[in-house]
Amino acid sequence: MVLVIPFLLLFILSYGQIKGVKVYDTFIEGAKEGMMTTVRIFPYILAMLLAVNMLRASRGLDLIIHILRPLTGLLSVPDELLPFLMMKPLSGSGALGILADTLKKNGVDSLVGIIASTIMSSTETIFYTITVYYGSIGVKNIRHTLVAALIADLAGIMAAIIICSILFT
């Protein structure tokens, strides 16, 4: 598994070279885009880290976790994952900020950290996607879209918890 990233890098860059892509120029072009993306999402990360940390310092987070415990206990969702799970369907950049916080507080390579990272990279911000896509074509009756997407999301969360628990403990 440690080899995944170096291998991907080597594979993609040499594939580009073989196909006659100007690897260096293209890389720089993409890196610039990456820089802009980071600058764009930074305010969200700052705001979310601030809000979650304030909520934690004031014990508000404990309160929310306590209220939701009957439900999360039933699905064996770790408490530390809750802030992230609550933000995930609502805002992608917000969830990214809370992901960073979750990773910092619990350790990047902890089980909770790995579960949160997995969920972040395997699911999308449902409400946003549905609003944007249907909004763009003026569909008003979305029928079973939201229900199916929410069930899929829930299945994804459960799968992430189960698979990561099996693979990383």
Next chain:
Amino acid sequence: MIALAIALAATNGNLEVLNKEIFASLKSSLELALGLLGSMMLWCGTIKVAEKSGMLKKLGKLIGPIIRLIFHDIPKEGEAIGSITMNITSNMFGLGNAATPMGLKAISELQKLNNNKNTASNAMCRFLVINSAPICIMPSTVISIRASLGSNNPGVIILPSIIVSIIAIITGLICCRIFEGKGGIY
């Protein structure tokens, strides 16, 4: 969230801790952003090379049959299926900037095939379910965040993420199949 935090801290006398936390948060988010910047530039640069070298098109050919199977009720060739494929392959490379315009194109093509313009067609529901759990073989932002926070192995999440997406999509598609039965054919 912030209002709730301040109100709670005021009631249980934690305001001093809260004060400290505000500035600690600002500092840690800046540290994070600096680390993130480097990783993001590396990955976005690499992915751009993949995009230019035609890897996306190759991948599109590879997954074509599966997509045609899922969207069996729209024409096998043409704009709709083409843009759906492009949307999904862009998502696979974590190219959000390319995936969204392609997705918007795909849904407007699906709208042309739709008989009832106010109501979502079965194919649209399926398309959005797939988009709510995109399979990503290169989750660059998450890997970058993990790397910037000092993970021993930032890429360890790639495989589980792919499996999780597949499970989520299959579950969603099964739900669609069940609900479609009741809604009739559009």
